[in-house]
Amino acid sequence: MKVVVDARPAIGPRPTGVGRYAREILRHLPAADPDAAYVAWYLHAKGLLRPRSFFPGAAPNLAERASRFPARVYQPLAWRTGFPRIEWLVGDYDLFLATNFLPPATGRLRRVVPVVHDLAFVRYPGTAPHVDERWRRRLLAAVLAAPGVIVPSNAVRDDLILFAPSIDPTRVHVVHHGVEQATFTAAPAPVIDDVRRRFAIGRRYALSIGGIEPRKNLTALVRAFGLVADPDVWLVIAGGAVNWFPEASAQVDAAVEALPLEVRARVVRTGYVSDPDRVALLSGAEVLAYPSLAEGFGFPVLEAFAANVPVLTSNTSSLPEVAGDAAVLVDPTDPGSIAAGLDELFSDSDLRAMLRAKGLARVTGFTWERCARATAKALHEAAEHAR
Numbered sequence: 221m222k223v224v225v226d227a228r229p230a231i232g233p234r235p236t237g238v239g240r241y242a243r244e245i246l247r248h249l250p251a252a253d254p255d256a257a258y259v260a261w262y263l264h265a266k267g268l269l270r271p272r273s274f275f276p277g278a279a280p281n282l283a284e285r286a287s288r289f290p291a292r293v294y295q296p297l298a299w300r301t302g303f304p305r306i307e308w309l310v311g312d313y314d315l316f317l318a319t320n321f322l323p324p325a326t327g328r329l330r331r332v333v334p335v336v337h338d339l340a341f342v343r344y345p346g347t348a349p350h351v352d353e354r355w356r357r358r359l360l361a362a363v364l365a366a367p368g369v370i371v372p373s374n375a376v377r378d379d380l381i382l383f384a385p386s387i388d389p390t391r392v393h394v395v396h397h398g399v400e401q402a403t404f405t406a407a408p409a410p411v412i413d414d415v416r417r418r419f420a421i422g423r424r425y426a427l428s429i430g431g432i433e434p435r436k437n438l439t440a441l442v443r444a445f446g447l448v449a450d451p452d453v454w455l456v457i458a459g460g461a462v463n464w465f466p467e468a469s470a471q472v473d474a475a476v477e478a479l480p481l482e483v484r485a486r487v488v489r490t491g492y493v494s495d496p497d498r499v500a501l502l503s504g505a506e507v508l509a510y511p512s513l514a515e516g517f518g519f520p521v522l523e524a525f526a527a528n529v530p531v532l533t534s535n536t537s538s539l540p541e542v543a544g545d546a547a548v549l550v551d552p553t554d555p556g557s558i559a560a561g562l563d564e565l566f567s568d569s570d571l572r573a574m575l576r577a578k579g580l581a582r583v584t585g586f587t588w589e590r591c592a593r594a595t596a597k598a599l600h601e602a603a604e605h606a607r
Contacts, residue, residue, distance in 0.1 A: 221255075221256040221257070221314045221315070221599070221600065221603050222256070222257045222258075222259070222312070222313045222314050222315075223256055223257070223258050223259070223313065223314060223315045223316070223317055223599060224258075224259045224261050224285075224306070224310050224313045224315070224316045224317070225242075225245070225246060225249070225258060225259065225260050225261065225316075225317045225319060226242070226261060226262075226316070226317065226318050226319045226320060226323065226324070227242060227246055227260035227261055227262040227274070227275075227284075227319070228242075228261075228262045228263060228291075228319075228320070229241075229242040229243075229319055229320045230242035230243040230246055230260075230262075230274070230319075231262050231264075231274045234460060234492055236430070236431045236462075237337070237430075237431075237517070237519050238319065238320050238337055240519060241319065241335070241337070241372075241397060242319040242320070244397075244398065244400070244588045244591075245317075245319065245588075245591070245592065245595060246258075246260050246275060246278070246282070247275075247278070247588070248398075248588045248589055248591070248592035249592045249595055249596060250278065250279035250281045250282040251279045251592070252589065252592035252593045252595070252596045253281075253592075253596035253599070253600075254279070254281055255281075256281065256596070256599075256600075257281055257283070258279075258281055258282045258283070259282075259283050259284070259285050259310060259313070260274070260275055260278075260282060260283070260284045260285070261284075261285045261286075261287070261306070261309070261310050262274065262284075262285075262286055262287070263286070263287050263288075263289050263290070263291050263294055264286040264287070264288065265288050265289055265290040265291075271286075285309070285310050287309045294324075298324055298325035299325075301325075302325045303325060304325065305324075305325050305326050305327055306323065306324045306325065306326045307326060307327065307328055313331065314331065314603050314606070315331055315332070315333055315367075315599055315602060315603055315606065316328070316331055316332045316333070317333050317335065317599065318332055318333065318334045318335060318362070319335050320335070320337075321334055321335070321336055321337065321359060321362075322334065322355075322358055322359060322362055323362065329361065329362060329365035329366070330365050330366070330367060330606060331367070331606055332362060332365070332366055333366055333367065333368045333369065333370060333598070333599060333602050334359070334362050334363055334366055334369055334370070335369075335370045335371075335372075336359075336363065336369060336370070336371050336376060336380055336516075337371075337372060337376070337516040337517070338372075338376055338379075338514060338515060338516030338517075338537070338538075339376060339379035339380060339382075339383055339516075340435050340513070340514035340515075340516075340537075341356075342379060342382070342383055343379065343514055343537075344434075344435060344513050344514055346434060347433065347434035347435035347513060347514070348434075348435070349464075349465060350464035350465065360383070360384055363380065363383075363384050363387060364384055364386065364387060366391065366602070367391065367602040367603070367605040367606040368391050368392075368393055368598055368599070368601060368602030368605060369387070369391060369392050369393065370393050370395050370595065370598055371392060371393070371394055371395070371516070372394075372395065372396060372397050372516050372517040372538070373394060373396065373516060373517055373537075373538035373541050373542065374394055374538075374541055375516070375537050375538035375541055376394075376516045376517075376538060377389075377392050377394050380392060391602070391605065393594070393597075393598035393601070395591055395594040395595050395598060396517070396542075396586055396590075396591060396594075397517050397519065397522075397586065397588075397591055398522075398586050398587045398588035398589070398590060398591040399519065399522040399523055399525075399526055399583060399586055399587075399588075400526075400588065401526045401583060401584070401587075403495075403499065403526075404499055404502065404523045404524075404526035404527045405526065405527065406503040406527050406528050407499050407500045407503040407504075407527075411496075411500045411503075412500050412503050412504035414500070415497055415500035415501055415504065416504060419456070419488055419490050419501075420488065421454055421456055421488050421504075422452070422453075422454040422486060423452075424450075424452065424453045424454065424506045424566070425453060425454035425455065425456050425488075425504070425505055425506060426445070426453065426454070426455050426456070426505065426506060426507045426508070426509040426532075426562060426565075426566075427456045427458065427501055427502060427505035427507070427508055427509065427529075428441055428455070428456070428457045428458065428459070428508075428509050428510065429458045429459055429493075429498065429501065429502070429508070429510075429520050429523075430458075430459045430510075430512075430520060431459050431460065431461075431462045432457075432459050432460060432461045432462065432468045432469045432472060433461075433462045433465055433468050434465065434468055434471075434513075435512060435513050435514055435515075436459075436512050436513075437511050437512055437513045437534075437552050438457060438468075438471075438472045438475070439471055439472060439474075439475040440511065440552065440553070440555050440558060441455070441457075441509055441511055441555075441558060442455070442457075442472065442475040442476055442479065442487065443475060443478075443555040444511075444555040444556070444557075444558035444559040444562065445479075445483070445487065445559070445562070446479045446480065446483050446559075447555060447556065447559035448559055448562050448563055448566070449563050449567075450563070450566050450567070451482070453486070453506070453562075453566050454486040454487070454488065455486065455487045455488070455509070456487075456488045456490065456501060456505070457472065457487070457488070457489050457490070458490040458491075458492075458493045458497075458498070458501055459490075459491075459492060459493075460491055460492030472489070473489075476489070498523075499527065502523060502524055502527040502529055503527050503528075503529070505524075505529050506529075506530070506565070506566060506572070507529065507530045507531070507532055507562065507565045507566070507572070508520060508521070508524035508529050508530070508531045508532065508533075509532050509558075509562065510524075510531065510532065510533040510534070510539075511532065511533060511534050511550055511552040511558050512533070512534055512537075512539065512552060513534070513536070513537075513552050513553070514536065514537040515534075515537050515538050515539055515542075516537070516538055517538055517542060518533065518538060518539050518542050518543075521533055521539065521542050521543050521547065522542065522583050522586050524579065525546060525579030525580060525582055525583035526579075526580075526583050528576050528579070528580060529576070529579070530547075530548075530565055530571070530572045530575040530576055530579070531543060531546065531547035531548070531575065531579060532547065532548045532550060532558070532561045532562060532565055533547050533548075533549060533550070534549065534550060534551075534552040535549040535550060535551060535552075536552060542586075543582075544578075544582050545578060546575055546578035546579040546581075546582045547575065547579070548561045548564060548565055548571075548575070549561075
């Protein structure tokens, strides 16, 4: 079996959740399925002058195929005309794993396995202004034609069946993502002190981490922080603006500006942070504050568990499924509920200790090796269905 994997999200300079997923699945999937041939396909126009490998030292059954198109030219052209088709660029294959919802232009939708990360654009359309009716139709056509669809949680599976009622539920495979526990092991104290000093953060803080977009519910988090009783705790918002909705950053700024001066002084915006700074910020946090409106999975929850940090997250979408009983769950639409959860976590050291222990135990069940094995199984079933 030959599987082409859309590696474009994995090679971006500032990967968010989908990029991290694509990167890890390419690292682990070939090793989990050694009898299959995998091809990482991506766009790399600069490779004409400066060829490079993005996945050096990978498994022997993983090859790379770069198409020398600038992304800003290829994507609009392929969307508008349906050309060039991926099969022209990579040759024949049994399956194409579309790691970011939709595949590139193709005449072989019945060989595409889409990874549908969430359907927040259905439940909360205001959080996804970049999703238009044409994109929805394309996604619907892709999932209905697909020999298999991969989703990261049961919550997304349920949403997908509502979005595409005629889909065969047996072709929807729930494959939980993983986390590299070693990567997010708590950083040493000097590293934490350094990141605090560079970003001018006080001693006790709640951390929000992720792209600055409406779905992350950051304006409600900021308003909730204004209601927290402890006058000595801080809120750190780490993450960069998403390119499809840069206005979200200004909305967060406006929410911060609306706080009383003494509260506003304890809110820090770091912008996008590197992976080492991400780990250091998590390690130093008193709590991860992640009251997202909707998540298909929610990587930061597991990352906080691995870093031994208590978690506050939402009681909606996939988040209770991922967090289990190892987090404080709140109503993300109610700043008062978020504030009450933060107050409880900041004031109750026994609760924090209990959640740390439960988080460390829970995260062991979410590994990329397990994700890769389940993905390989789903792909083989899809290939059989496609035949």
